[in-house]
Amino acid sequence: MSQRSESPSPTSITAKLKLSLTPEQKTALDRTVLAYREALNYASEMAFQNGKTTNQAKLHQLVYPTLRERYGLPSQMGCSVSRTVTAAYKAQWTKVKQSKTTKQVRRHKGLDHVMRFVSRTLTYVYGRDMTFKMGQRISICTLEGRIVVPYEGYNNHLAWIAAGAKVGESKLYYQKSRKQYYLLVSLGVDCGEARPEQYTQAVGVDVGQRYHLAAANPLGQTLFVSGKQVRQRKDHYARRRRELQQKGTRSAKRRLMALSGRERRFIADANHKSSCQVLKQFSQSMVGIEDLEHIRQKTERRSSAKASTKQKRANRRRSQWSFAELHSFLSYKAPLYGSLLVKVDADYTSQQCPKCGHTTRANRKNGGLLFCCEECAYTLHADLVGARNICMRTLSVWQAWTDTGCLSFAPGVSDVETKAERLLRYSELRWSPDTSPGCAVRSAVGH
Numbered sequence: 001m002s003q004r005s006e007s008p009s010p011t012s013i014t015a016k017l018k019l020s021l022t023p024e025q026k027t028a029l030d031r032t033v034l035a036y037r038e039a040l041n042y043a044s045e046m047a048f049q050n051g052k053t054t055n056q057a058k059l060h061q062l063v064y065p066t067l068r069e070r071y072g073l074p075s076q077m078g079c080s081v082s083r084t085v086t087a088a089y090k091a092q093w094t095k096v097k098q099s100k101t102t103k104q105v106r107r108h109k110g111l112d113h114v115m116r117f118v119s120r121t122l123t124y125v126y127g128r129d130m131t132f133k134m135g136q137r138i139s140i141c142t143l144e145g146r147i148v149v150p151y152e153g154y155n156n157h158l159a160w161i162a163a164g165a166k167v168g169e170s171k172l173y174y175q176k177s178r179k180q181y182y183l184l185v186s187l188g189v190d191c192g193e194a195r196p197e198q199y200t201q202a203v204g205v206d207v208g209q210r211y212h213l214a215a216a217n218p219l220g221q222t223l224f225v226s227g228k229q230v231r232q233r234k235d236h237y238a239r240r241r242r243e244l245q246q247k248g249t250r251s252a253k254r255r256l257m258a259l260s261g262r263e264r265r266f267i268a269d270a271n272h273k274s275s276c277q278v279l280k281q282f283s284q285s286m287v288g289i290e291d292l293e294h295i296r297q298k299t300e301r302r303s304s305a306k307a308s309t310k311q312k313r314a315n316r317r318r319s320q321w322s323f324a325e326l327h328s329f330l331s332y333k334a335p336l337y338g339s340l341l342v343k344v345d346a347d348y349t350s351q352q353c354p355k356c357g358h359t360t361r362a363n364r365k366n367g368g369l370l371f372c373c374e375e376c377a378y379t380l381h382a383d384l385v386g387a388r389n390i391c392m393r394t395l396s397v398w399q400a401w402t403d404t405g406c407l408s409f410a411p412g413v414s415d416v417e418t419k420a421e422r423l424l425r426y427s428e429l430r431w432s433p434d435t436s437p438g439c440a441v442r443s444a445v446g447h
């Protein structure tokens, strides 16, 4: 695998713009979106009949005249249709190939039938059938020509749009429950090429249950985001879900769907907030987080029938907790705060003594709140121990980047030897605020 850093620039973010439509404009957009969906399904049928083709030019030739005549699509939308359909078939072909090579038990059936497009979406191409106008308005194409619509969004996103961020693909999206159209616009925010000198501190972020996250830097500054409220809400959702599943009626199923959407949005919101909180407090940092693939294994013990009710509840909370989402939020937001997210190995971060390096499960009595080292009696809040260990590993990644000029996002599970070497290096890391490794790194980097 390459040792080069995945270039963190430009960062791509998606701005969700709420469109304020007049009733006439909404009707026009409804008609456009429905015609577009029918056009997608027609093109999908044609692609299927023609060997499930992924050739965009070929499909375009086949369907374009009909898209214009029968569905009345403007020319740019006609092009988007064949692009969307061939991309969808390409994705299915990839899955079929994968299922063959990995010898999955179940064959992938995505290509057995014509692919159907059911949701109301529409892709706009910036500069062609969608443009930003003065006064926070947007011009978009409909079957009856262009409409100019005021929009709302997050202040940060609006500022980037005003500053002329690179606009990528835009998707119109209809939220059924609110009868509201949104435009999801992908914005490219250029943050420059990353260099080790541009960061001023390292911070370790430990994600968990008791605390949604705990963060620590070598200067002794910490941040705890409580997980209590989220935990309670999750338990509430789980209870409701159980009740509705037992009922099993059609309306219960409908309400289950709504419930899952609400829960997903609630978690996304919590993840957005806490990731911003960390990045705001520790700006211009190398932000270290544990390698995600190991987190499940690490926290999910006993899942068999032997598990106690308490254990099962803990497992449920863990598995539903979207570590991956939090990670991705941190990752794309970090450059916006002058920071960079790096992954470090998750092994023993909760068991290693930050002061003397002694590593054993017994350092955490009964998996409790308090970390107490068997060797040196160093005592600290358990979640803080995790954050500090991650912070030290982040410093070590930073140091290696400075020394070698290569940023390795480290955790490759396959590479057992280098991992063992890394773990050995980690075991020699010591936490002491006065001779903080942060100072060492900074002086090595510094001027």
Ligand SMILES: [Zn+2]
Pocket (backbone or CB within 6 Å): 353, 354, 355, 356, 357, 358, 373, 374, 375, 376, 377, 378
């Ligand atoms: Zn110790």
